[in-house]
Amino acid sequence: MKNLNYKNINIAYSDTGKGTAIVLLHGFLESAVMWDFFVAEYSKKYRVITIDLLGHGQTECLGYVHTMEDMADAVHAVLHELRIRKAIFMGHSMGGYVALAFAELYPDMIKGIVLQNSTSRADSDERKKNRDRAIKAVKQNYTAFVRMSIANLFSEENRDRLADDIEALREQAVKTPLQGIVAALEGMKVRNDREVILHFSPYPIMLVLGRHDQSLIYSEQADQVENTDVKLVSYPYGHMSHIENRDELLAETLAFFKTC
DSSP: OEEEEETTEEEEEEEESSSSEEEEEOOTTOOGGGGHHHHHHHTTTSEEEEEOOTTSTTOOOOSSOOOHHHHHHHHHHHHHHTTOOOEEEEEETHHHHHHHHHHHHOGGGEEEEEEESOOSSOOOHHHHHHHHHHHHHHHHOHHHHHHHHHHTTSOGGGTTTTHHHHHHHHHHHTTSOHHHHHHHHHHHHTOOOOHHHHHHOSSOEEEEEETTOSSSOHHHHGGGGTTSOOEEEEESSOSOHHHHTHHHHHHHHHHHHTTO
16 A cells, blocks of 8 residues: 555555556445455556545544545545546445545546445435444444444345455454544535436446345435436345455446446
8 A cells, every 4th residue: 555645644545557547435444455356357457546535444534524525535635646637436335425525526537436335315314313323332332333333234144155254354344443433424424415416427327236235225225326327236135245246246347437
């Protein structure tokens, strides 16, 4: 990982390969490590940028609330440093929220977006309450919160089959500082609704959903792409399509990149 000084903190990122730029944005409790398999594959044809978002991985915390706009501005700083003017963005869960915030702030820099197990919609009132509960829970018992949160991201039928992957993710997740977790939860809670981007974007968008995703209920999310040109890809498992449907997602995204 390389480092960029940004507003007196360190931002960690990687830059691999040549060609059209693909920017990979990880989700909550994750880091750029989640993309290792995809970086190896994508970089055969593309220039691949991964970034540890604020308060995650090797990137330090900027404040007590990390809004999606804060994270998007940090991503922009990395792309400015690398002199990248346009890119395709792929974001997992929270990374998708950041990609949409970036698209709103810097629309001319977008060639296409993949929203992987993510949504364009703001949190519902119930979901905001769940964020508050999560903040309370992580302050009370950090390790228990992280371990439970990771397991719940997978569909039940995959929890035994992918036990080693789940444990590896837990080991990565517990490195996330408490401040980074709380700041991200606060930021996701107050994020804006950006469904309008799905309807009026001049660039291609692909939405990837899991039919048994406990974080983003499929029936509540699929309808956001009705009457749009957004490509909807559905998988039979949970919130972690890059692990639960890795090879299928690789093929779908490589095909999508060609359309951008």
